[in-house]
Amino acid sequence: MPRTDVPPDADPQLAARVRAELGADASGPLTVLEGGRSGLTYRIDVDGHPLVVKAVPPGREPVGRNDVLRQSYVLSTLAGTGVPVPAVVASDAEPPGWFAMEFAPGEALEPVLEPAPGPDGVLSRTRMLAAARVLGALHAVALDVATDGIAAAGGTPPEVSGPADELEQWTRTMEAVPADLRPGAAELLECLAATVPAPVEPVLVHGDFRLGNLLCDGARPTALIDWEIWGLGDPRVDLGWFGVFTDGAVFPGVGSAVSGLPDEDELAQVYREARGTDGGTGEAVPWFRALGRLKMAAIMGHNLRRHREGRHHDPVQEQLPPTILALIRSAGSVLDGAPA
Incomplete structure (x- = not known):
C-alpha cells in the first residue's frame, strides 16, 4: 500500500523537474520554505541531504526580483572566494526557471527589528562585526574576477551603477510616495542631489547587505543570502x-534599541581591515549614510502606499509613518554633520 504519512509536494511539476535534474527519484517532498515578492523558496531532501530550491513564481516572467537564475550566477562566482555562500548544485533555465543550492544552517535576525539573541545583544554585536568582515571579503573580490565568473556561470555582467544612479533610482521611488507620508523628503533629495560624490572603483555589491540577510550558526556566518538585487557599483552604497x-x-514603533551594537564607525573600521584597503570608502561617508536612510524611508513609503491603495493588504504598514519621518530627519542630521 502507498504511504499516507508523506506530505505532498508543494508544486508537483517543479518537484518532478528537480528530481529529474538531480537524478533523485526517491527524494523527500518539495516543501515551501518561504514565499514572497522575490520568487519562491523550497526545501527538498536528496539522499538525506537538504537542498534549497529557488524558482520563478508560476505565471511570472523571469525579470527583476523574479529572475532567480541571476542569483545563481553570483553564487557560483563567489564559490571559493572566502565569502560564505551556499554552493549551487543544479539549475534549469527552462521556464519557469529554478536552481538548487546547499542548505546552510543558521538563522538570520535583524537585531533592531527582531528580538535580539543573547543577553543584552552580545551575540548580535558579535554577528554584526562578523558581518562587516563578510562585507569586506565581498568587496575584496576583484572586479574582473567577478565579471568573468558571472559570464562563465551563464550570466551577463550588469552595467556599473554609480552614486548618481543610486540617488536617481531612490528619488523616483520616494517621489511616488504621497507627499503627506514623506515630510522633509523634498529638501533631503535636493541636498543629496547637490552634493553627489564622485564614484570610486566599483565592486560586486550585494544591494541589501545587512544582518537580516546573513545566516549565522551561533556567532559564525554560514551564508550570505537574498541576492535578488546584486550589481556592480560603489562599495559605499552597501x-x-x-x-x-x-x-x-x-x-520608532517598529524597532527597538539594542545595547552593545557597534556603531557605523566601528563597522566601517572592521570592514576596511577585512577588505585590506580603504578603497575610497573613507570619503563622502555622511552622503552614503544619508542615502541609506533615504532608501529605507522610500521603501517603507512605497509599501505603505501599496497597502493603502489595496494592492498589497498589510495593516502592519500603518505603523510606518513615524519611522519614515525619523529616517528622513536622521538623514538630514547626518548630512549636516550632527549625530545620527
Missing part, C-alpha cells in the same frame, strides 16, 4: 545601507 541597522532609534 556600507551605508548596512549602517542604517545599527540604531533602533530610527525605527
Whole structure:
C-alpha cells in the first residue's frame, strides 16, 4: 500500500523537474520554505541531504526580483572566494526557471527589528562585526574576477551603477510616495542631489547587505543570502545601507534599541581591515549614510502606499509613518554633520 504519512509536494511539476535534474527519484517532498515578492523558496531532501530550491513564481516572467537564475550566477562566482555562500548544485533555465543550492544552517535576525539573541545583544554585536568582515571579503573580490565568473556561470555582467544612479533610482521611488507620508523628503533629495560624490572603483555589491540577510550558526556566518538585487557599483552604497541597522532609534514603533551594537564607525573600521584597503570608502561617508536612510524611508513609503491603495493588504504598514519621518530627519542630521 502507498504511504499516507508523506506530505505532498508543494508544486508537483517543479518537484518532478528537480528530481529529474538531480537524478533523485526517491527524494523527500518539495516543501515551501518561504514565499514572497522575490520568487519562491523550497526545501527538498536528496539522499538525506537538504537542498534549497529557488524558482520563478508560476505565471511570472523571469525579470527583476523574479529572475532567480541571476542569483545563481553570483553564487557560483563567489564559490571559493572566502565569502560564505551556499554552493549551487543544479539549475534549469527552462521556464519557469529554478536552481538548487546547499542548505546552510543558521538563522538570520535583524537585531533592531527582531528580538535580539543573547543577553543584552552580545551575540548580535558579535554577528554584526562578523558581518562587516563578510562585507569586506565581498568587496575584496576583484572586479574582473567577478565579471568573468558571472559570464562563465551563464550570466551577463550588469552595467556599473554609480552614486548618481543610486540617488536617481531612490528619488523616483520616494517621489511616488504621497507627499503627506514623506515630510522633509523634498529638501533631503535636493541636498543629496547637490552634493553627489564622485564614484570610486566599483565592486560586486550585494544591494541589501545587512544582518537580516546573513545566516549565522551561533556567532559564525554560514551564508550570505537574498541576492535578488546584486550589481556592480560603489562599495559605499552597501556600507551605508548596512549602517542604517545599527540604531533602533530610527525605527520608532517598529524597532527597538539594542545595547552593545557597534556603531557605523566601528563597522566601517572592521570592514576596511577585512577588505585590506580603504578603497575610497573613507570619503563622502555622511552622503552614503544619508542615502541609506533615504532608501529605507522610500521603501517603507512605497509599501505603505501599496497597502493603502489595496494592492498589497498589510495593516502592519500603518505603523510606518513615524519611522519614515525619523529616517528622513536622521538623514538630514547626518548630512549636516550632527549625530545620527
